[in-house]
Amino acid sequence: MTRFQRFPTAPARLVLAWRAAALVAAALIVGVLLALSGRDVFVLGELVLRSTVGSRFGLEDLALFMTPLVLTGAAVTVTSRIGLWNIGGEGQFYLGAIGAAGVGLYLPGPQIIVLPLMALAAIACGMAWIVVPTLARAYAGVSEIITTLLLNFVAGLLTYWLATGPWRDRVTGALASSGRISDAIPELWGVVHWGFPLSLAIAAGLAAIMTWTGWGYEVRVSGANPGAARYAGMPMRGRVIAVMLLSGALAALAGMFEVAGTVHRLQGGMADNFGYLGIVVAVLARRSCLAVIPAALLMALILDAGIVLQTQQLAATAVLAITGLVLLLIAIGDELAHYRPVAPASSTRSGAAA
Amino acid sequence: MKGPGGVFTERRRPEGVERGPWDGSSVPSGRRSLLRGAAASFGAGLIPGVLRPAFGASPLKPVAEEDALVAFGHTGPITDGGWTTAHDLGVQAVRKAFPKLKTVFVESIPYSADATRIFRQFVAEGAQLVISTSNYGDFIKDVADRAPDVGFLECDGHTVTGNLGWYYITHWYASYIIGIAAGLMTKTNQLGYVGTFPIPSVYASANATLLGAQSVNPACTMRAIAINAWFDPQAATQAASALVDSGCDFLCGITDEPAYLRVAEARGIKAAMWNLGMRQFGPKAYVSSVTLDFSRFYVEQVRARLNGSWRAAPHFLTLSDGVDRDAWGETVPPNIAARADAMRERILSGYNPFRGPIRDNTGAIRVPEGTVMNDDAIYQWDWGVQGMTGLG
Numbered sequence: 001m002t003r004f005q006r007f008p009t010a011p012a013r014l015v016l017a018w019r020a021a022a023l024v025a026a027a028l029i030v031g032v033l034l035a036l037s038g039r040d041v042f043v044l045g046e047l048v049l050r051s052t053v054g055s056r057f058g059l060e061d062l063a064l065f066m067t068p069l070v071l072t073g074a075a076v077t078v079t080s081r082i083g084l085w086n087i088g089g090e091g092q093f094y095l096g097a098i099g100a101a102g103v104g105l106y107l108p109g110p111q112i113i114v115l116p117l118m119a120l121a122a123i124a125c126g127m128a129w130i131v132v133p134t135l136a137r138a139y140a141g142v143s144e145i146i147t148t149l150l151l152n153f154v155a156g157l158l159t160y161w162l163a164t165g166p167w168r169d170r171v172t173g174a175l176a177s178s179g180r181i182s183d184a185i186p187e188l189w190g191v192v193h194w195g196f197p198l199s200l201a202i203a204a205g206l207a208a209i210m211t212w213t214g215w216g217y218e219v220r221v222s223g224a225n226p227g228a229a230r231y232a233g234m235p236m237r238g239r240v241i242a243v244m245l246l247s248g249a250l251a252a253l254a255g256m257f258e259v260a261g262t263v264h265r266l267q268g269g270m271a272d273n274f275g276y277l278g279i280v281v282a283v284l285a286r287r288s289c290l291a292v293i294p295a296a297l298l299m300a301l302i303l304d305a306g307i308v309l310q311t312q313q314l315a316a317t318a319v320l321a322i323t324g325l326v327l328l329l330i331a332i333g334d335e336l337a338h339y340r341p342v343a344p345a346s347s348t349r350s351g352a353a354a
Numbered sequence: 355m356k357g358p359g360g361v362f363t364e365r366r367r368p369e370g371v372e373r374g375p376w377d378g379s380s381v382p383s384g385r386r387s388l389l390r391g392a393a394a395s396f397g398a399g400l401i402p403g404v405l406r407p408a409f410g411a412s413p414l415k416p417v418a419e420e421d422a423l424v425a426f427g428h429t430g431p432i433t434d435g436g437w438t439t440a441h442d443l444g445v446q447a448v449r450k451a452f453p454k455l456k457t458v459f460v461e462s463i464p465y466s467a468d469a470t471r472i473f474r475q476f477v478a479e480g481a482q483l484v485i486s487t488s489n490y491g492d493f494i495k496d497v498a499d500r501a502p503d504v505g506f507l508e509c510d511g512h513t514v515t516g517n518l519g520w521y522y523i524t525h526w527y528a529s530y531i532i533g534i535a536a537g538l539m540t541k542t543n544q545l546g547y548v549g550t551f552p553i554p555s556v557y558a559s560a561n562a563t564l565l566g567a568q569s570v571n572p573a574c575t576m577r578a579i580a581i582n583a584w585f586d587p588q589a590a591t592q593a594a595s596a597l598v599d600s601g602c603d604f605l606c607g608i609t610d611e612p613a614y615l616r617v618a619e620a621r622g623i624k625a626a627m628w629n630l631g632m633r634q635f636g637p638k639a640y641v642s643s644v645t646l647d648f649s650r651f652y653v654e655q656v657r658a659r660l661n662g663s664w665r666a667a668p669h670f671l672t673l674s675d676g677v678d679r680d681a682w683g684e685t686v687p688p689n690i691a692a693r694a695d696a697m698r699e700r701i702l703s704g705y706n707p708f709r710g711p712i713r714d715n716t717g718a719i720r721v722p723e724g725t726v727m728n729d730d731a732i733y734q735w736d737w738g739v740q741g742m743t744g745l746g
Contacts, residue, residue, distance in 0.1 A: 047479075051475060051478060051479075055478070057474065057478050058478075061471055061474065064467070064471075065471075160582045164551055164552050164580065164582070165552075168552070170736070172491065172512050172513065174489070174491040174492065174512075174553075175465060175489045175491060175551055175553055176465065176551050176553075176582065177491060180492065191496075191500075258467065262467045262470075263466070263467055263492070264492065265492065267465065267466070268465075268582055269464060269465050269466055270466050270467070271466075272464060272466040272467065272468055304471070307468070307471050307472055307475055308475055310460045310461075310472065311425070311458055311460055311472065311475050311476060311479060312458070313458060313459070315431075315461065316431075316460075316461055316462045
């Protein structure tokens with residue numbers, strides 16, 4: 001008789017197959033529940049598809065959603081390669097937004113100079129925000145999960161303070177906002193700005209670095225087997241510091257793109273959970289920087305579908321429950337992908353005994 | 355322009371006139387026409403960037419009722435028992451008045467780029483009129499600019515374009531009236547204010563309450579806490595408790611829900627609310643509430659959109675027409691209620707209590723003797739009056 005055994009690795013095709021099954025199962029469960037509550041599932045489904053992938057408007061929104069998700073997802077993915085978890089993407093996102101907004105608001109100059117300076121300031125702020133957790137991790141072994149997480153709340157409050165205090169908008173009195181920043185990332189296609197292709201290029205570049213450079217190899221080995229890496233003389237501490245700073249820079253760049261590409265102001269609450277959603281994206285991407293792109297697309301689809309469903313009078317809480325269901329089923333699918341049928345090794349022995 | 359019942363103070367400028375949207379040239383009220391000079395000194399020049407010559411453009415094309423979709427975007431859940439519930443009552447009035455028309459709403463829209471997505475989705479689904487029941491600033495303007503055939507209305511907005519208008523209630527008069535009761539009822543002379551964000555509508559509400567209190571009890575001061583949220587009952591409860599701990603014995607505020615009334619009831623002090631009458635959450639503590647009613651305004655706007663007369667414009671809903679004080683609470687002494695109501699009568703007959711000298715919280719005179727602040731100036735209020743701490 002065939003039995004299933006859990007393997008430590010899961011082949012990509014199995015993962016994909018199980019995830020497809022998970023999505024179908026989620027669609028069926030949600031469809032049945034919606035039908036039971038008296039809604040026309042096919043009309044809803046058609047509307048969701050048309051409003052996400054079936055119209056230019058929907059595609060623009062998907063790209064806008066994906067831009068920060070790719071970067072925050074990549075931020076978590078690079079740390080996961082070395083066996084760490086940067087839960088502070090939200091805070092680094094805010095610091096990136098603060099750095100970019102500070103330059104955009106108070107540094108006059110031609111856009112071609114100000115925009116790169118905004119990006120540099122964002123990266124510097126994001127790195128500064130993760131530097132204490134990084135050093136605590138590298139030199140004292142303090143769990144980066146706790147330190148990066150707690151700094152998120154500080155960053156959120158700092159943003160609110162700036163946006164309602166010293167940097168608040170004195171022109172239109174906009175709610176919890178700085179003034180409008182005139183330097184904007186040029187738009188590429190409708191509301192989609194150049195941050196979108198840039199974020200895709202960054203994810204692809206990271207994948208190349210991780211796969212093909214000696215540095216990437218050392219990071220991967222350090223994550224997979226710290227003992228072996230140390231034995232091989234790899235500079236673990238240096239790699240940990242570099243990877244965590246890189247992670248902070250990536251999340252901060254997402255904040256800069258959001259400020260300069262989408263929101264054009266520093267705003268309390270503007271991170272919109274992109275930092276935390278980056279963790280989900282990284283889990284979906286299974287530690288591959290390249291897979292961050294389709295994972296961010298899936299996350300963007302789920303979030304966008306949630307918005308469409310809300311306009312169809314589904315409560316925000318119901319939409320949150322559906323999102324949770326989809327992710328839960330995908331997690332189950334990922335786990336099932338580790339199981340493969342094995343030839344019944346005991347059959348010959350039992351046959352011999354008989 | 356006035357509604358059929360003569361209810362709404364709708365202010366429209368002739369095309370091409372280079373003036374601010376706060377210019378009350380067509381307003382019949384004696385209060386406003388008296389104060390046009392003050393409008394110039396307090397309002398004009400503050401927000402030059404938001405004026406657009408498109409204001410006063412031709413009205414949007416009519417829509418048949420059965421083809422119409424009106425979309426509402428709410429900042430909180432419609433069950434918040436306050437702000438969003440009040441707007442939802444307006445939505446229900448629209449449904450009743452126009453049974454063939456479709457309405458949709460989305461609750462708890464975050465103040466982030468998600469708001470843009472939701473408003474864009476409304477447009478994509480074919481809405482002809484999009485009403486945001488809270489201030490979404492650029493998030494709604496960006497969408498409106500790309501959908502010139504769709505009418506947009508933003509509550510507490512400050513921008514008027516060819517297809518985006520705003521509306522707001524002049525709640526400061528009701529706050530002033532309730533402030534008189536607060537000034538007479540407080541024993542510690544310290545009022546507590548559960549604030550949300552340091553923005554003009556919040557300054558106007560807190561300042562008006564304190565000025566009302568000081569008009570009968572000059573020793574009154576106010577402590578405010580901004581909780582950085584409209585709907586966060588837990589933060590509101592914490593803020594209210596902290597205010598009571600620091601010596602305040604009268605709470606007021608501008609949160610979307612009734613949490614601080616329960617704190618007042620539990621701590622044996624008084625509270626004045628806003629949005630709706632809500633004495634059931636604290637009958638002993640309840641003094642009154644700044645009650646809001648958007649029904650007539652929403653029905654009027656939808657009717658205008660359907661019959662092709664809708665134009666983007668700023669609208670103030672005035673005292674007794676969309677905003678008022680609630681019936682006084684059971685523990686309010688009748689003589690205090692009568693004194694506050696006497697001011698209500700005066701305001702209704704055209705008196706403006708917001709007159710100089712008014713000092714800011716550094717002691718500097720900001721509104722000189724002999725000058726009054728009209729609605730447009732109050733709507734831009736961004737400083738706390740003397741005796742106010744903790745806001746901004």
